[in-house]
Structures are given as C-alpha cells and as structure tokens.
Amino acid sequence: MKVPKGRVTFNDELCKGCGLCVEYCPTHILYQDMKTLNKAGYNIIKVSEPDKCIGCAFCAMMCPDSVIKVEVNK
Amino acid sequence: MWETKYEKSQGLTDTKLSYCPGCAHGIVHKLVAETLVELDILDKSIAIASVGCSVFSYQFFNCDAQQAPHGRACALATGVKRVLPENIVFTYQGDGDLASIGIAETIHAANRGENITVIFINNAIYGMTGGQMAPTSLIGQKTTTSQDGRVAEVHGNPIKISEMFATIGGVAYLERVSVYDPKHVINAKKAIKKAFQYQKEKRGFTMIEVVSTCPVNWGMTPVDAMKWAKSDMEPEYPLGVFKDKGAE
Amino acid sequence: MAKVLMKGNEAIALAAIKGGVDAFYGYPITPQNEVPEYLSKHLLANGKVFLQAESEVSAINMVYGAAGAGKRVMTSSSSPGIALKQEGISYIAAAELPCVICSVMRGGPGLGSIQPSQGDYYQATRGGGNGDYQLIVYAPESIQETIDIMKDAFNIADYYRNPVMVLVDGLIGQMMESVDFDKPVKERKLPEKDWATTGTLNHPGRRNIANSLYLDPAELEQHNIDLQKKYKRIKENETKYELINFDNPEYVIVAYGTMARICRSAIQMLHEEGIEVGMIRPISLFPYPEIAFDKIPKTIKGILTCELSMGQMLDDVLIANNGRHKVGFFGRAGGMLPDPEEIVEAIKNFTERVVK
Numbered sequence: 001m002k003v004p005k006g007r008v009t010f011n012d013e014l015c016k017g018c019g020l021c022v023e024y025c026p027t028h029i030l031y032q033d034m035k036t037l038n039k040a041g042y043n044i045i046k047v048s049e050p051d052k053c054i055g056c057a058f059c060a061m062m063c064p065d066s067v068i069k070v071e072v073n074k
Numbered sequence: 075m076w077e078t079k080y081e082k083s084q085g086l087t088d089t090k091l092s093y094c095p096g097c098a099h100g101i102v103h104k105l106v107a108e109t110l111v112e113l114d115i116l117d118k119s120i121a122i123a124s125v126g127c128s129v130f131s132y133q134f135f136n137c138d139a140q141q142a143p144h145g146r147a148c149a150l151a152t153g154v155k156r157v158l159p160e161n162i163v164f165t166y167q168g169d170g171d172l173a174s175i176g177i178a179e180t181i182h183a184a185n186r187g188e189n190i191t192v193i194f195i196n197n198a199i200y201g202m203t204g205g206q207m208a209p210t211s212l213i214g215q216k217t218t219t220s221q222d223g224r225v226a227e228v229h230g231n232p233i234k235i236s237e238m239f240a241t242i243g244g245v246a247y248l249e250r251v252s253v254y255d256p257k258h259v260i261n262a263k264k265a266i267k268k269a270f271q272y273q274k275e276k277r278g279f280t281m282i283e284v285v286s287t288c289p290v291n292w293g294m295t296p297v298d299a300m301k302w303a304k305s306d307m308e309p310e311y312p313l314g315v316f317k318d319k320g321a322e
Numbered sequence: 323m324a325k326v327l328m329k330g331n332e333a334i335a336l337a338a339i340k341g342g343v344d345a346f347y348g349y350p351i352t353p354q355n356e357v358p359e360y361l362s363k364h365l366l367a368n369g370k371v372f373l374q375a376e377s378e379v380s381a382i383n384m385v386y387g388a389a390g391a392g393k394r395v396m397t398s399s400s401s402p403g404i405a406l407k408q409e410g411i412s413y414i415a416a417a418e419l420p421c422v423i424c425s426v427m428r429g430g431p432g433l434g435s436i437q438p439s440q441g442d443y444y445q446a447t448r449g450g451g452n453g454d455y456q457l458i459v460y461a462p463e464s465i466q467e468t469i470d471i472m473k474d475a476f477n478i479a480d481y482y483r484n485p486v487m488v489l490v491d492g493l494i495g496q497m498m499e500s501v502d503f504d505k506p507v508k509e510r511k512l513p514e515k516d517w518a519t520t521g522t523l524n525h526p527g528r529r530n531i532a533n534s535l536y537l538d539p540a541e542l543e544q545h546n547i548d549l550q551k552k553y554k555r556i557k558e559n560e561t562k563y564e565l566i567n568f569d570n571p572e573y574v575i576v577a578y579g580t581m582a583r584i585c586r587s588a589i590q591m592l593h594e595e596g597i598e599v600g601m602i603r604p605i606s607l608f609p610y611p612e613i614a615f616d617k618i619p620k621t622i623k624g625i626l627t628c629e630l631s632m633g634q635m636l637d638d639v640l641i642a643n644n645g646r647h648k649v650g651f652f653g654r655a656g657g658m659l660p661d662p663e664e665i666v667e668a669i670k671n672f673t674e675r676v677v678k
Contacts, residue, residue, distance in 0.1 A: 007076065018096030018289075018296040024256055042095065057080040058256040064100020065091055066082035074077045087529075117523035120391070132531050138519035140390045140532040143413050146383035149375065153387025153395070154519070156371045157345050161521050179383070182376040 006055020009069045010045055017042035021059035021068060027052045030059060083107040085116055089133045096296020098286035098303075099127060099195060101253045103134055105263045106166070106193060109270050110137065119162040120154055122147045124176070126168035127201040135166075145176025148183035151190040162273055164191040170200045173209040173233050187244025187278040191269045194235060197286040198307060205291030209233040212310055217291070232310055236283045240316040246278030248317040252285040252308065254300040265315075277319055285311050325502050330465045330495045331356035333503075334398070334424055334488070337472035339364060340503055343422070344393040345371035347384035349403060352436040353492035354426035357398040378403040382410030382423075389419035390532030392518025394476045398424035400492070401442050402433060405450065411485060412451025416534030418549075420479035422472070423457070423487045426495040427630075429657040437657020438492035438580060443634035446489050447608045454546050456553050457487045458560060459607040461578040465499040467605075470507075477510045482556055483517075489607065491630065493580045493659070556609055563611035564603040567593070571600030573669055574618050574647075576639050577628040578604045580659070585628055588665035599669055607635070612642040624648040624672050628665060631655055633677075640678060650675035 015038055022030045022045060029049045038044050045067075047053070055072035085107025093099040110116040119137040123129060125144035132139035142150045147165035155163040172180050172194050183190065199217055200206040207217040207224060210232050214223040224232075236250040247269050251262035262284060269280035285307045287299035294302060315321075328336070335357050338346070346365055348358040358374060365372040371388070375381035381397050388395040399407060404425045414421055427442045429435030444450075446459045458478060462468040472488055479486040519530045536542035567589055568574075577585045582603045592599045602614045618625070625647050627639045633651050643649055652668040652675060654660045668675055 006079070014090060016095035020096055020296055020300065023297045023300075055079060056256075060080040061256050061259045062101065064093060064095075064097055064104075066086065066100075066104060068080070069078065069082075070080040071076040072079045074075050117526070118521040120519050120521060122387070129535065132533060136522075136529065138521055138530045140387060140519055141417075141535055142386070143383065143409050146379070146386075146410070149380040149383030150387035150390070152373070152375075152380075153345070153347060153384030153389075154391045155387075156373060156384070157388045157393040157395070158391050158520060178376055179380050182380065186373075 002051060003073055004051045004053045006053040006070060006072050007050060008047060008053060008059060011067050012038050012044045013040070014065045014067045015042055015044045016040070016065055017044060018064065020062040020064070021045060024058045024062045026056060026058060027054055029053060083111055085111045085136050086134055087136045091134060092130050093127060094290045096289050096299065097127070098197065098253050098284065101259060102193065102195060102262070102284050102286065103131070105259070105266050107135060108263065109267045113267065113270055113274065115162045115270065115274065118160070119164065120158070122151045122163065122165040124165060124167040124171040126171050128166055128168060128195065129202065131166050145171050145174070146179055147171065148176065148179040148190070148192065152183050152186070152188050155188055155190050159189070162270065164193060166193045167195065168201070169196045169198065169208040169210040173235055181242065184239055184242045184279045184281070185244050187246070189273055189276050189278060191273050192281040193266070194281055194283040195286045196235070196283055196311065197288040199288045199291045201288045201291055212306060234311070236316045239281060244279045245281065245317050246319040247272045247280040249315045250283040250285065250311060250313050252303055252313055254303040272320065285313070325500045327498055327500050328465065329356060329498050330468065330490065331426070332360045333465050333469050333501055334472055335360035335364070336503060337469040338396055338422070339368070341473040341476040342394050343370065343396050343476065345388045345395045346397065347373050347375050347381040347388070347395070348397045348399065349375050349378045349381050351378070351400045351403045353428055353495050354398050354400050354424070357424060378406040379410065382407035385421050386410055386414050386419065389414060389421045390417065390519050392515040392520060394480070396422040396424065398426065400426045400428045401430050404442060404445060408451035411457070412449070412453055412455060413534050414485050415455035415457065416453065417532045418483040419532060420483055421485050422475045422479055423485055425487055425489050427489065427491040429655065435657040436492065438630065438659065439655060439657055440491060440579060440581060440630035441634070441655065442489070443607065443629070443631060446487055455549060456608050457485050458482065458556055459487045459489055460562070460605060461489045461607050462494070462605065463579050463582045463603065465494060465497070466501045468494060469501055469503060470505055473507050477507065477512065478560065480512050481510050482552060484552065484556070489579070491580050560606055561609045561611050561613065562605035563614045564605060565614065565617065566601040566603060567598065568600040568617065571598045571619065572623050573599045573672060574622055574625050575599055575601040575628055576604070576625060576635070577601060578607065578635065581628050581630050584660060584662055585665055587662035591662055591666050592669060597669065610638045610642065615642040618647065622647055624650055624676065626650045626652055626669060626672060626675065628652045630659070636677065648676050649678050651677050
C-alpha cells in the first residue's frame, strides 16, 4: 500500500463541527459524520480516504479550535 | 518517518475556547499564540483582554494577562508598557471595543507611538451581546439594533479603522488581513508576526485589523460566513498594508 | 531637609515622589493642575514614568495597567474628573490592585465651580463605581498632614492591595504652608508582589492575571465576602481620627479637612465666650471612626456636623451616633467658605439646626 504524504489526527472532544476543515481540504477527504456526536454534542469529522492526504495542513490552519494534528511523511 | 507539521501551539493554554463553532477568533488566537512562541517572547508577554466575545482571552493566551474595561485596553497596555518597556504588550479587541467605546484610547495610544501591538477583530457586529450594530457594520446590514438594515443618514457609515490610523504618525506597522481561506490565514500570520517583530524592535505602534466572521449573528454557517467575509466585507474593508515605517 | 514653603498641590507631588511613586498618569483639571505639572518635570528627571493621558478615563486605566504590573502608581484629579474614573476605580478595587488616587474637591454637581468643596464625600466613600467595594480614604486638613499621608499611602495601598484615596479640596491644593518632608513613615512589612503581570519568565509555571470577571455567581459571592474581610481588617488597623478639646464639651463638632480647620477657630472663639465645644476630626473617612463617637460624654447637648456640602458625612455621623444625641448640620456649598463666626452662631442656635 502506498504510504500517504500526510496524516491527520483529530482530538474529537475539542471539535465543534464547524465544517471549515471539510470545506478547505483540497483533496476533499474530510466529512462530517452526522451519526457521531462528541460529549459537547457536536457532529465530529472523519477522514474518508486517509491515503489521499497530502499533508498540506489547510484543515488544521482553518480549524479555530486546534483539533487537528498534521504529520508529514519524511 | 512521521514528522509533525502542525499541532496545537504552546502559546495557547489547555482551556477549551469559548467561541462559537467556526468563529474566526479561534484562528486568530492561534496565529498570535504561534507568533509569540516563534519569536520567543511568550514568557515576556502580557496580554490585555478586552470586552466582547474575547473577554475570556486571558484564559486562552498562555502568558500573563490583564482584563480591561470595555474600550480601555489600549490605555491599560500603555500603562503596562510604560513601566515595563522590555516586556511585550498586546491588546486583543473587537470592533465594539476598539472602534466604538475605545476609539479615543486607541487613537491616542497610536498617536503616542506606544510600543504595543493591537490585534483588531473586525466582524461588523457585536457578537457577545447578541448581534447589535457595530461601527463597522455594513450599510444595509441587518442587526438587532438596525433591524431594517443600517442606513447612513441614521446610523452613520462603516468606520474604516486602518484607513484612519494610516494617517497617525506614531503608527509603525498597519495591515488589514483576513482569515477566510488558508492562503489568507498564512498571510495574516506573516502580518501578525511582523507587527510583533516591530514591537521587539521598538519601532512604535503596530496594529493588525483582521476581517473576521460572526456566523451566529450573521445568520450563516461558518463556511458561508467565510465566503461573506470575502464577497461583502473585503470590498468595504480592502486588505493590504496601510503603513510600514520599516519600508520607508 | 529643612522646612519649606510650598503650595499644596506641589507638596502632594513631591510627597508622592518621596513615597516611591513609579508612574503618574493624569489629566489636567482645575484646581489640581500643579500636581501633574510638578510630576511631569520631576518624575521624568528621575527615570520614572509620567504621562498626560487623553482623558481621566484613559488615565485611570493606565493606572490599572501599571498597578497590575506591580508598580507604585498614582493619578490625581478633581470632582468631575474623579467621576470619570469611577469605572476604572471599581475594576482596580475588584482586581485588588494597589494605587493612590488624589482627589482635590471642587464645587459640584456637574461642572460646578473651581472653588473648594467637600461635595464628593459620597463619591469617595459610597462607591461612585459599581459593586461592593471600598477605597481607603484619608482627608487631611493641612498640607503637612497631606504630605505625611501621601508618603504612607503607597505602603498602605501595597499592604492591603487596595486603592487609597487622598481627599483634599481646592483650598489645600492651592494654599501655601511651611512643611517638613522628612517626617518618618510607619514601618510596614510589605509582601512581595508575586501576583504582578511581569511575564511568566518571572514566575515560571504560573500565569498572573489581573481580573475582575467572575461569571460563576458562587465564585463572585466568595470574592465579595473576601473583600469584606479585607475591609474589616482595614477598619481594625487603619482608622484614624483626632479629638480636639474633649475634656468637658457641651457640644461636639464633627468636621474634616478644611472645614475642620475653620471649626478649630470657631472652637477657640466659643471657648473665649465660655462655651466649650469639642471636635471629632475624622482623618480616615473610610474606615469611618465610629469608635470616636463612643468617647462623647453623655451630657452633651448635641453633635454639629459641619461640611462644605449639603450634608454627606452627616449620614455617617447619624449612623455612628446611633440615636444617642441630637445631631445638627451646618453646611456651605458651591465653593463658599464659612467664617468661623458662622459656626459660632450655628452652635449658639443649635436647636434650629437639629436634623435628628
């Protein structure tokens, strides 16, 4: 399996389900899971195709709540 | 081998931000926090929190802080910086705090060239108190105190803070930025970093006006609010550098 | 330093310097302008901070900032300007920060006059700003006493982490007297200002925050309870007053500041006529010297409150008296200063002046 360029980890409990990361991800691999709520009652974000992550960190940059950690494959 | 490219800044505390989902405040907090860490000034910094949605910013910035009365942040900042000239002092204010009740304190701090940095969050509305009209609200914008839309003859015109402050001699760096997409976020960070760098170099008053959003009181989703910041706010509040003493 | 002849306002300024002031932030207003003017010259010359702010509002907020940063800081103003400062004063008291506020009273209300008055007793002792807080308020009667109090004020403010107000009037501010700046100040062991916002470099592992916001009502109530405990301590330790001619008075006058000085002359004139009148001269207005009223002989015919106002300290006299004696009132306002003869007449016609 091809190793992706980047990988993202979500601290779900900090997420407020605002959807900015979903909007600004250039490879469109993020989506809001309308079936899963965190403790604060927000629908959290999941990654649909992690191997397509390019590690651009646009999602993390746009996230107002520092939910996302982005790592790149060196 | 995985290397961290982006994670939560040490310049922020562990306290969960109290802002609404998708509010630009959170983005700007990160940019300021990252800047203080990267310029190695976090442990010398004193944040002056204002009154508005960001009244709790003293809980979020990982440095010493003072909580100012509404509009007075630049006066507190002046009071601190004059007695602690080697510290880094910054205010974080919304459009009500800075452009309405606090306009005199802000103008005069700028005029005296106080070596402070002002982060000005312009989202054209009073968020904390439930969506009243701000000095920066757009003509026609419906708010709880301009329910049929802002009318120039009755409510005055939107105040252009960056344009006004560009004429003040004590201003060393002044840029209006936005955070409505990643490219603008990157540029906003550059601007904020430059402002704090100028403070380190004691060049005078620095201010970054950030065209921001208020999804809840604008009645939009966070994504649509970012789009409105670009389509409607930016034409009224053009982005760019309004003054740079370092470039003169 | 030998005795010097000095104007009240300038003496206030020099006394502040002797008291170790680090920064002064103020704004021009008659009749206290010599205070910032003197400090503008002498503070800067000594590497300290002076700044004329753009308003009294701004000045008190600069005081808040510098006080939060752990410095000895002061502002001065007069009645309408002190009115503008009330918001900032409430915040400073709530955040438990030390500072010295000098108020040189003039006629009011509103823009009023520039002549001396005592019309801001309520403003000084009953808030002015919002919420349950108190300033420690001193009301000297002479320039010498003003100097001695000013020098000590910074220590008292630091000791209790509370604003201290030195309350004089336009007469004390403008007149000249022969004064001694070298009288010793009471020794106090002052704690370190480990709460000051000087950057986490100076207190690693802890963030210092100057704040008055407590959204949780239980927390805010506790904060208020703690403030009241502090004010109780202040009352126990810092109550200050003078008793004049208290051997066997027929009447007791209660007066402070300039009015007390005029009353001293009246007391002398009455003595020469064979009428003995004593005086309680409060020096601390908060804490009010209620205890002095316990020393009033049971046989007196009445207490005459004398003020340069329409009757503000009168309330505290009635409270302290607690129904024990008849209380009368004599007042002048608007900047009018009475001759001692008027007070002599007021004592002689006491029954016409009885309030309660």
